[in-house]
Amino acid sequence: xxxxxxxxxALSLPDQDGRERTFASLTGPQGLVLYFYPKDDTPGCTxxxxxxxxxxxxxxxxxxxxxxxxxxGAASHCRFREKHGLAFPLLTDVDASFSSAVGAFGxxxxxxxxxxxxxxxxxxxxxxxxxxxxxxxxxxxxxxxxVLRFVEGAAS
Numbered sequence: 001x002x003x004x005x006x007x008x009x010a011l012s013l014p015d016q017d018g019r020e021r022t023f024a025s026l027t028g029p030q031g032l033v034l035y036f037y038p039k040d041d042t043p044g045c046t047x048x049x050x051x052x053x054x055x056x057x058x059x060x061x062x063x064x065x066x067x068x069x070x071x072x073g074a075a076s077h078c079r080f081r082e083k084h085g086l087a088f089p090l091l092t093d094v095d096a097s098f099s100s101a102v103g104a105f106g107x108x109x110x111x112x113x114x115x116x117x118x119x120x121x122x123x124x125x126x127x128x129x130x131x132x133x134x135x136x137x138x139x140x141x142x143x144x145x146x147v148l149r150f151v152e153g154a155a156s
Contacts, residue, residue, distance in 0.1 A: 001103030001121060001136040008034075008129050009101045013069065013091040016077035021067075021091060027127055030063025030154070033147055035122040036104035037140075040072045040080035040090075044120070044140040051144035053086050062151045069093050069104070070118055103136065122147055124154075 002008070011023040011034075026032050035052065037045040052059075052066050059066050066088040072080070077090040096118070099105035104121045107114060122135040124147060133150050135143070 001119075001134050002101075002123065002131055004131055004133055006131050008123070008125050008131060009098065011098060013093055013098055014074060015089040015091055016074050016081055018074050021089060023125070023129060026065055026067050026089065027125070028060065028063050028065040029127065030151070031065075031124065031126040031132065033059060033064050033066045033122060033124055033151065034069060035066070035120075035143075035147075036069045036099055036102075036118055037120055038118040039070060040076045041083065045070070046080075046084060048120070048140040048143060049080070049086055050084055051140075051142075052088065053084065055144050055148050056087060058148055059151060062148075062154075064124070064151050067091055069099060071096055071099075108137075124151060 012020055015021045037048055039045055056066060069091045071094055073092055081090060093099045096105040099118060104119050107116050108119050120138050123131055124133040126132045
């Protein structure tokens with residue numbers, strides 16, 4: 001996975017509405033929390049998305065916007081956002097090119113079985129495009145809170 005201090009590769013992905021989004025169009029005054037998740041509307045991904053949504057006002061108070069990235073298409077993202085009341089963008093990386101470039105897509109092990117797919121992970125990126133913190137291979141439960149603690153500490 002991309003490391004703290006490295007520059008985020010160029011980001012240009014469609015959101016749930018099919019609009020092309022770039023880092024500049026997504027970031028808040030301090031930066032962007034970019035989280036990668038395997039699949040819309042699955043238990044772990046739903047828990048994680050709901051946690052980021054619940055904490056979104058505090059992320060914004062700290063100057064950070066939040067965006068999710070998966071390989072799901074726009075229609076799936078729209079249903080997921082609507083069903084769970086998500087107010088942050090969900091980006092589509094169908095070919096996993098961006099996710100691969102940052103190390104959020106590749107071989108993983110789930111219940112002892114190897115597969116290739118999206119690796120649940122998060123990047124906290126400063127407004128200048130530099131990774132401030134990388135969270136590789138995270139668990140959904142409690143993760144948004146851990147990221148929030150980091151960004152609130154960085155903002156003070």
